[in-house]
Amino acid sequence: MKTAIITGITGQDGSYLAEFLLNKGYFVVGLKRRTSSICTDRIDSFYDHANFKLRYYNLNDSGCFYRLLLEYKPQEIYNLAAQSHVKVSFETPEETVNAVAMGPLRQLEAIRAVDPTIRFYQASSSEMFGVNPDAPYNEESRLMPASPYACAKVFAHNLVNNYRESYGLHASSGILFNHESPRRGETFVTRKITMAAAKIQLGFQDKLYLGNLDAKRDWGFAGDYVEAMWLMLQQETPEDYVISTGETYSVKAFLESVFETARLDIEKHVEIDPSLFRPQEVPYLLGDSSKAKKKLGWKPKIKFKELAAMMYSYDIKRIRELAFEPKGE
Ligand code: NAP
Numbered sequence: 432m433k434t435a436i437i438t439g440i441t442g443q444d445g446s447y448l449a450e451f452l453l454n455k456g457y458f459v460v461g462l463k464r465r466t467s468s469i470c471t472d473r474i475d476s477f478y479d480h481a482n483f484k485l486r487y488y489n490l491n492d493s494g495c496f497y498r499l500l501l502e503y504k505p506q507e508i509y510n511l512a513a514q515s516h517v518k519v520s521f522e523t524p525e526e527t528v529n530a531v532a533m534g535p536l537r538q539l540e541a542i543r544a545v546d547p548t549i550r551f552y553q554a555s556s557s558e559m560f561g562v563n564p565d566a567p568y569n570e571e572s573r574l575m576p577a578s579p580y581a582c583a584k585v586f587a588h589n590l591v592n593n594y595r596e597s598y599g600l601h602a603s604s605g606i607l608f609n610h611e612s613p614r615r616g617e618t619f620v621t622r623k624i625t626m627a628a629a630k631i632q633l634g635f636q637d638k639l640y641l642g643n644l645d646a647k648r649d650w651g652f653a654g655d656y657v658e659a660m661w662l663m664l665q666q667e668t669p670e671d672y673v674i675s676t677g678e679t680y681s682v683k684a685f686l687e688s689v690f691e692t693a694r695l696d697i698e699k700h701v702e703i704d705p706s707l708f709r710p711q712e713v714p715y716l717l718g719d720s721s722k723a724k725k726k727l728g729w730k731p732k733i734k735f736k737e738l739a740a741m742m743y744s745y746d747i748k749r750i751r752e753l754a755f756e757p758k759g760e
């Protein structure tokens with residue numbers, strides 16, 4: 432039985448990837464940082480699985496990572512942990528860079544020392560293309576990061592390449608474009624919109640405050656994207672891959688799609704809040720994942736409209752259940 436370690440297990444991607452690997456018969460060690468509230472909602476469905484183990488780990492803790500490698504002897508490591516919110520990275524740049532850039536450096540050093548045959552996946556991001564005007568972007572496109580988060584991801588991305596070349600590690604970066612789901616963090620724009628639409632529809636909220644509606648993103652479904660992570664580590668040769676849908680839509684288009692489904696009036700319920708704009712914006716992202724299609728045989732299954740509808744229908748059901756479920760004594 433193969434063993435995989437996943438950092439960031441409590442996040443959106445960590446939970447989908449763990450389900451995917453458990454279904455493939457892996458033993459999965461999920462790593463979670465200590466938080467004062469339990470926050471394991473996303474992993475409740477497999478928490479008690481016989482092949483799943485939850486352990487503590489923080490990206491700044493090198494010794495802990497060494498011990499975990501020695502204890503579990505994994506064949507694969509997926510580094511998904513990060514302070515992943517772009518706007519927050521302008522507010523907490525030092526914390527973000529320490530986690531996002533230095534975390535993978537510490538992990539690669541541990542792999543090199545403990546067992547250089549371990550296969551490593553790094554969660555790189557389309558944010559690395561930043562303000563590069565020449566979309567669509569592929570693996571060769573110029574990286575022009577536009578936030579502390581993206582600058583740190585560029586560092587980690589280059590480092591993976593450097594460790595692959597220098598030490599022969601099987602280390603790959605997936606350059607994933609935005610991917611969403613009903614498990615998306617509630618402060619990212621898609622989920623913020625679907626949750627607000629559900630609450631407005633049910634009478635629990637009146638206004639939705641948003642920032643830049645003109646930004647365009649290549650939005651896919653997280654459940655589809657974790658398969659690509661796994662496929663990268665099954666290849667003979669480690670390489671980097673762009674993972675995207677090849678379609679781009681504005682935040683406004685996502686808002687319109689959800690509000691149309693919810694039969695809500697944007698004029699009546701949505702207001703622009705200038706404090707939600709970023710010091711520097713990434714205006715346009717569009718990926719070209721031809722390499723992943725050709726070499727991994729990967730392609731996205733769920734596209735924009737279906738994704739928006741899936742997220743809204745999950746939120747309306749969940750909020751209805753939370754609001755109207757019978758209360759105990
Ligand atoms: P997410 O939902 O924000 O999850 C991030 C995970 O990292 C959470 O489990 C979080 O723990 C953990 N974490 C944060 N800081 C940590 C630290 N210092 N030590 C240990 N764990 C820490 O992110 P996601 O959407 O699943 O994304 C997964 C990865 O892909 C991230 O690296 C992200 O930057 C990258 N990425 C995401 C997208 C996307 O569109 N989703 C696109 C490209 C790349 P808590 O639960 O305690 O906060």
Ligand code: F7E
Pocket residue numbers: 515516517518555556557558607608609610618619620621623640641642643644646647648682707708709712713
């Ligand atoms: O913003 C605009 C905002 O925060 C998308 C992360 O997973 O994907 C994600 O980063 C767009 C931006 O995601 C609001 O200005 C408008 O243009 O949902 P987001 P992101 O910044 O694209 C990449 C690939 C990652 O790697 C990241 O980890 O929406 N926007 N109004 C807003 N954004 C937010 N959050 N909130 C608003 O009210």
